[in-house]
Amino acid sequence: MIKFLNYSALFILLVLLQTLLLNHIELGGLINPYFYVLFIILLPKETPKYMLLLLGFALGFIIDIFSNTPGMHAAATTFLAFIRPTVIKPDQRDLNEVNAQPRLSQMSISRFVQYVALMVFSHHIFLFMVEAFSFDDLLFTLLRAVISSIITIVLIIISQLLFDRE
Amino acid sequence: MKNLFKFLFRYYFVIMFLMLETFCFVLLIRYNNYQHITYINSSNVITAGIYERWQAGRNYLSLQKTNAALATENALLRNQIEQMSIKYSDAPVMPVRLLRHVDDSLPANSARYEFIAAKVINITVNKQSNYLTLDVGRDDGILPDMGVIGPDGVVGMITDVSSHYSTGPTVLNKRWRVSAKMKKSNDFGSLTWGGADSRHAELNEIPFHVELAVGDTVITSGFSSVFPEGVMIGTVENFDVNSGANFYKINVLLSSDFGAVTYVNVVRDNHRDELTQLNRTQND
Numbered sequence: 315m316i317k318f319l320n321y322s323a324l325f326i327l328l329v330l331l332q333t334l335l336l337n338h339i340e341l342g343g344l345i346n347p348y349f350y351v352l353f354i355i356l357l358p359k360e361t362p363k364y365m366l367l368l369l370g371f372a373l374g375f376i377i378d379i380f381s382n383t384p385g386m387h388a389a390a391t392t393f394l395a396f397i398r399p400t401v402i403k404p405d406q407r408d409l410n411e412v413n414a415q416p417r418l419s420q421m422s423i424s425r426f427v428q429y430v431a432l433m434v435f436s437h438h439i440f441l442f443m444v445e446a447f448s449f450d451d452l453l454f455t456l457l458r459a460v461i462s463s464i465i466t467i468v469l470i471i472i473s474q475l476l477f478d479r480e
Numbered sequence: 481m482k483n484l485f486k487f488l489f490r491y492y493f494v495i496m497f498l499m500l501e502t503f504c505f506v507l508l509i510r511y512n513n514y515q516h517i518t519y520i521n522s523s524n525v526i527t528a529g530i531y532e533r534w535q536a537g538r539n540y541l542s543l544q545k546t547n548a549a550l551a552t553e554n555a556l557l558r559n560q561i562e563q564m565s566i567k568y569s570d571a572p573v574m575p576v577r578l579l580r581h582v583d584d585s586l587p588a589n590s591a592r593y594e595f596i597a598a599k600v601i602n603i604t605v606n607k608q609s610n611y612l613t614l615d616v617g618r619d620d621g622i623l624p625d626m627g628v629i630g631p632d633g634v635v636g637m638i639t640d641v642s643s644h645y646s647t648g649p650t651v652l653n654k655r656w657r658v659s660a661k662m663k664k665s666n667d668f669g670s671l672t673w674g675g676a677d678s679r680h681a682e683l684n685e686i687p688f689h690v691e692l693a694v695g696d697t698v699i700t701s702g703f704s705s706v707f708p709e710g711v712m713i714g715t716v717e718n719f720d721v722n723s724g725a726n727f728y729k730i731n732v733l734l735s736s737d738f739g740a741v742t743y744v745n746v747v748r749d750n751h752r753d754e755l756t757q758l759n760r761t762q763n764d
Binding site for chain 1: 493504507
């Protein structure tokens with residue numbers, strides 16, 4: 315129950331943080347961090363797969379309503395939820411990891427950074443491609459996706475170092 | 481039948497994913513075509529309400545700047561009225577109306593364009609399709625396809641309206657182009673945004689024979705009923721000749737600072753229905 319409330323609060327906080335603050339960063343049109351993906355990244359490992367998809371879709375859809383882009387963020391977050399079970403497959407040799415939750419306090423920092431980076435890059439590249447909606451300027455789109463991903467990853471690592479230490 | 485269920489159960493994750501993605505792309509493509517679905521945008525009460533409250537808090541921080549900008553705009557308008565009244569000393573003081581042919585059959589106060597004051601409660605500049613949300617809606621007389629003008633020039637237009645809020649693309653939106661012309665030569669072109677830089681846009685379709693200079697003013701053409709003729713868009717920063725093309729590639733420095741607009745006017749064209757009617761009969 316407490317877990318459910320915690321995740322609900324995180325959901326609302328991330329939506330507001332994204333739409334009210336992060337959507338307004340303006341640095342040469344290149345940097346668009348989408349920090350809200352943290353929600354999908356932190357979901358407990360035992361989350362049922364259908365729930366992952368539904369939550370991913372819901373998160374993106376609400377961001378879409380705020381930013382007048384119906385379907386765009388929803389498509390990207392649903393994709394992120396879809397690849398999560400594959401990305402999260404633990405290293406079977408490491409027993410500590412098999413039961414760990416996808417959080418910094420439960421994983422080694424290198425493993426956590428790897429997991430976050432893979433998730434964020436997948437999401438951002440998918441999202442920026444959908445946003446551009448064409449293969450013109452493909453390099454520019456990819457450049458924007460990569461730079462924004464790096465910023466998002468840094469923000470996520472910093473936030474987790476601050477709020478998720480044991 | 482049993483096998484079918486088995487199959488569905490086994491691959492439900494993939495099937496569900498594909499269904500959700502299909503739904504997303506249907507939404508996305510329909511929105512591209514401007515066939516908007518009501519409530520799936522920021523003009524609905526909940527999202528616009530959140531934006532409005534947040535903006536109200538933020539506005540306190542920039543009151544001084546906003547005041548100064550409004551005072552400057554006031555002074556500018558007063559100067560224009562003064563100039564107009566000298567030019568047309570026996571006519572009533574109504575700049576927009578004076579630029580037009582005055583029809584005697586219309587009531588005395590029927591200027592073609594009316595301006596409705598509004599506050600920007602949300603605007604983005606860093607996406608490929610940027611939108612704004614205003615704190616005025618259907619109850620204030622706002623309708624889709626009305627233009628939005630800021631103190632420094634064109635800002636955007638309205639496409640979706642709820643009873644108290646409205647939203648639409650800004651000039652910084654790849655899905656929308658503004659009909660523009662050169663102030664000096666009256667040659668028409670269309671202004672598109674490249675997606676990279678919130679201070680610049682590109683003016684296309686100006687033919688080679690037109691004489692251009694850096695610093696020339698670009699204004700709205702008045703061809704659509706979205707904007708009146710002659711609203712400032714920006715100035716020519718540099719221009720280039722595309723090899724093999726018949727048109728200039730003109731880089732325009734936009735006059736509006738989209739990140740900082742707070743107070744805007746929505747343009748209501750009182751002749752719009754008449755024009756739409758006329759165009760329709762022509763097309764039939």
